Amino acid sequence: MVVIDLLALPFCFLIAMLLRGGDLKLAMHYGPASYVLVAVVTIAALSMSDLYRAVIRFIDQRLLSVTGLALAVAVLCAYVVLFAINDEMFPRSALAIYWFIVFSYVVTSRIGMRNFLRNHSTRRRPVSDTVAIYGAGEAGAQLAQTMRNSGEYRPVCFFDDKHVLNDRTIAGLRVFHTDRLVELVQAHNIRTVVIAIPSVSPERLRDIMQRLGQAGVSTKILSRLVDLADDKATPRDSIRELKFEDLLGRAPVPPRVDLFARCVRGKQVLVTGAGGSIGSELCRQIATLGPACLHLLDHSEYALYTIRQELATRFPELAAEAHLGSVCNADLVARILHDGAVQTIYHAAAYKHVPLVEANIVEGLRNNVLGAQVVAEAAARARVETCVLISSDKAVRPTNIMGASKRIAELIFQAAAARHGAHTTFCMVRFGNVLGSSGSVIPLFQRQIARGGPLTITHPEVSRYFMLIPEAAQLVIQAGAMAKGGDVFVLDMGEPVRILDLARTMIAMTGLTEKTPQNPGGEIEIKFVGLFPGEKLHEELLTEGVVFPSEHPRIMRMKENALRPSVLETCITCLMMACDTHERAMIESMVKAIVTEYTPQQAAPATAPAPVLAVPEPGLIKKFVPFRI
Incomplete structure (x- = not known):
């Protein structure tokens, strides 16, 4: 870098003199030694900014800004020296022109070399890693730039819900309204869409997931916007798969x-x-x-x-x-x-x-x-x-x-x-x-999706916290x-989450589509099997x-x-005695005596007459008086 700059900087000074004087007369007034001296002083200023210790492949905007500031300090010092020696022949405005030219040269040469090294040192991904970005805001623009720098993904376009952004260009990519999602996914062979909306609510996220699932693409999400500010970051640092907590419907509650x-x-x-x-x-x-x-x-x-x-x-x-x-x-x-x-x-x-x-x-x-x-x-x-x-x-x-x-x-x-x-x-x-957790609906849905469906839900309106x-x-x-x-x-x-919405979102997370009468070509069907015995629609x-x-x-x-402790103890003793008979009707009667709100949804099957069992007399059960502890 030092050798190349030592060759290039005299030409930068020569261009500045030509632009200031309009011909070679002013430029030729100063001999080659002057141009070499200017180059050496400039390299000293650049060295103060740590430019020559930076790895070009990871050079960032901060370092280039410091470099520009160091150049400005060097030009200002040269201007003070010329003013002190009162050199009337030298056009001092040429120093300002020189600063612009040198800074443009430094930025162009370093960024160009950085892109060259990244493109030839990173193994290019196959065309199947073509992605689109959902959300054409600041986070989406930064993500697009990070993807270009890393070479891990090839972004082709943005999708956004705002009509005002339709057909605009952001970060070099065209923005399309989400109404054209299915059409453009097929036209550009898009396999993955990255959601770049840091403040997206869980409800909207589930809606986006379902829309992307209908388009037949897999989905990832931008997890850490702060990583994108670091020019050394890669998409792998800031993009992740969707997790269950993204579908929770609320932010997780942190402990005290x-x-x-x-x-x-x-x-x-x-x-x-x-x-x-x-x-x-x-x-x-x-x-x-x-x-x-x-x-x-x-x-x-x-x-x-x-x-x-x-x-x-x-x-x-x-x-x-x-x-x-x-x-x-x-x-x-x-x-x-x-x-x-x-x-x-x-x-x-x-x-x-x-x-x-x-x-x-x-x-x-x-x-x-x-x-x-x-x-x-x-x-x-x-x-x-x-x-x-x-x-x-x-x-x-x-x-x-x-x-x-x-x-x-x-x-x-x-x-x-x-x-x-x-x-x-x-x-x-x-x-x-x-x-x-074991027995939770999500592991069940995962197994059913792995088998190719169908996903079984007891009722279309069933919801759970x-x-x-x-x-x-x-x-x-x-x-x-x-x-x-x-x-x-x-x-x-x-708010509780509808299980049907959860199922559709999980189908979308896998990049599959729901099979419906309107979409007979879908991969996963959802079937309603009826409420289980004792199951509620809403908890x-x-x-x-x-x-x-x-x-x-x-x-x-x-x-x-x-219940009073003595009454509760008597009732539990009777309940365990009822359990010894294995008579469902008697057991449910004892449970009802303890938990008065218990309302079994299905009647017990007919059984033989229950044996005689010593239970509290009805009057005693009626006298169970709840009290507040």
Whole structure:
């Protein structure tokens, strides 16, 4: 670079003199030594700007701006020297012309060489990587420039919803209205569209995804606009695949750091159901907070082994103990609490799949109800500091056994708070569907799409609240820190998402199209199979209980009606006796006696007359008076 500049800069000075004087007379007045001196002084100024230490392939606008400033300082110094020696022959305005010429030369030569090196040092992608950019704003223009510099993608056009931008040119690319999406995707052989709208809302993102899916293109999204400001960045740094949280319908709720570790750091912690989707994420989050020891309890050997090995690999300094067994085993739970001196319990062990529990109501009730009762009683006897139950939105006005069992578990913890609240803080956390958890609709849709469809949905209008697995785990941990006793915590989950919209968006994410009567050539069909027994069209998170704000602005705290502890204990005993008979009608009657809002959607099949069972007299059940803790 120095040698080339030493040859080029005298010619730049000569051009400046010719432009100033109009002929060779003024230029020839000064000998070759003067031109060499000017070149040497200019190279010294350029060297001060670090131009000669820069790697040309990664040279950026900032360095060129500093170079221009250094040149301006050198020209200003030369002007001062000429003024001091009072050289009347030298035209001082030629210095300004020289600055423009040299700066133009430096920018042109470096940018030209940078583009040459990038084009010949980067293996060019095949034509199949032709992409379009959705969003012709500032982010889209920067992304187009970054793509050109990297050579990883070849942008061919913009798509934008604004009619005023139609047929305009931005960053060297033509802008087309989205009405022509399908036509231009086929005309330009576009396979991928990158969404470059940093502030796009989840609702609009789902709408864009469906439109792109109908056009038959795969979709990516601009994740970090700040990366585009760095000229060394590549599209791979700032473009990513769409994630489930992009479809959530709201921004993820961040945890409050001061609440996060209050019940965990330096404490003995037990997680029941540690191998499940929520339990395993709880273990990961707890492991980062420095517990004295983390106890894992699960009845599945494989699930327990998997989470134990993961924690050992990711957190080798973590003290962890794995306990294999059922949460319904009172002796096992009591021994874990006593031997480990457990101070905090997160009770995540439960059967949660509605159709399976509806078909196996005895095991579902025993596991979910007895498990909660065993944990609550053991926690009270061991004087555990905090005990948190993980509940479900299906516990609100339940229409299925799973939801009713979770509501009974809540009543158990409320009764424990009333009876033992002086020593142990009991609370409940209630949330909706968790994206990506086992049994969640998204893994099901992924498997169905991989098989070529169809995607099965129970009803066109069915909707659900969704949250992320880390959000769910963080909510549980924070709830224990905020609890006063008998509280129900609910996350502000925004608006529910229609499952049909979610299915169409997932089809679009894979670059496929929905097969409909209007589009018989589509790849994936959506079928409606009818609501499962006990399934609701729309879930709820709140009942008529009193809602209070909590220490976290996005987490609500509720106080709900509860049964008297003695009455609840009698009812649960009768419920377990009803489970021993395996008579569905009797079992549902006992569940209804405990959870008065329980309204099963399907009548039980006809069965033989039920045997006589000692149950509370009707008058006693009518006298169950709810009271507020």
